[in-house]
Amino acid sequence: NAGVTQTPKFQVLKTGQSMTLQCAQDMNHNSMYWYRQDPGMGLRLIYYSASEGTTDKGEVPNGYNVSRLNKREFSLRLESAAPSQTSVYFCASSETRGGRTDTQYFGPGTRLTVL
Amino acid sequence: GEDVEQSLFLSVREGDSSVINCTYTDSSSTYLYWYKQEPGAGLQLLTYIFSNMDMKQDQRLTVLLNKKDKHLSLRIADTQTGDSAIYFCAESIRSGGYQKVTFGIGTKLQVIP
Numbered sequence: 001n002a003g004v005t006q007t008p009k010f011q012v013l014k015t016g017q018s019m020t021l022q023c024a025q026d027m028n029h030n031s032m033y034w035y036r037q038d039p040g041m042g043l044r045l046i047y048y049s050a051s052e053g054t055t056d057k058g059e060v061p062n063g064y065n066v067s068r069l070n071k072r073e074f075s076l077r078l079e080s081a082a083p084s085q086t087s088v089y090f091c092a093s094s095e096t097r098g099g100r101t102d103t104q105y106f107g108p109g110t111r112l113t114v115l
Numbered sequence: 116g117e118d119v120e121q122s123l124f125l126s127v128r129e130g131d132s133s134v135i136n137c138t139y140t141d142s143s144s145t146y147l148y149w150y151k152q153e154p155g156a157g158l159q160l161l162t163y164i165f166s167n168m169d170m171k172q173d174q175r176l177t178v179l180l181n182k183k184d185k186h187l188s189l190r191i192a193d194t195q196t197g198d199s200a201i202y203f204c205a206e207s208i209r210s211g212g213y214q215k216v217t218f219g220i221g222t223k224l225q226v227i228p
Binding site: 105108 | 207216
């Protein structure tokens with residue numbers, strides 16, 4: 001199993017450009033998440049999808065949209081990139097069932113720079 | 116609200132024990148986690164403890180939980196240079212239809228050979 005995979009690994013955008021970050025998991029997990037990691041701020045949740053067909057806002061959703069394409073894939077879109085969106089983006093997944101640990105498993109991250 | 120706090124930096128000599136501390140605020144946490152992040156990589160789950168436990172041991176790792184003080188610690192015995200990384204404490208709370216996880220800002224562990 002590859003676990004959680006993310007593409008691309010690195011990306012440089014100009015202000016105003018758009019792009020989509022891709023995430024896929026092969027663990028048959030129900031829930032998927034997008035976080036951003038900034039120095040001194042830990043990880044902050046952007047959006048999550050508790051199950052296929054549902055998405056909800058997290059702590060910092062402004063400037064982003066998501067699509068839960070199917071159970072495996074959860075994409076994050078920046079419609080008009082801004083320098084404040086320069087960050088490292090992590091996708092994660094977890095199995096959501098009562099009584100289980102719901103441990104989140106992370107992808108390797110996408111390092112995005114917006115000029 | 117939820118808040119998880121950790122110190123930013125810890126330096127230890129190879130072979131010594133490392134203790135990384137964390138405090139959290141939400142008493143309804145169900146699980147508490149320790150994740151490790153090596154440079155340029157994602158977060159790797161090290162260990163977790165259920166909120167009704169006070170200790171968990173896993174090889175060189177010992178997790179201690181003091182629910183009264185809302186204090187969590189991670190002890191790494193016989194610390195090696197390969198343990199150099201950033202360690203994140205996180206608490207997990209059931210919120211609606213999903214498990215909300217709040218992360219600390221991470222403690223950078225430097226192991227001196």
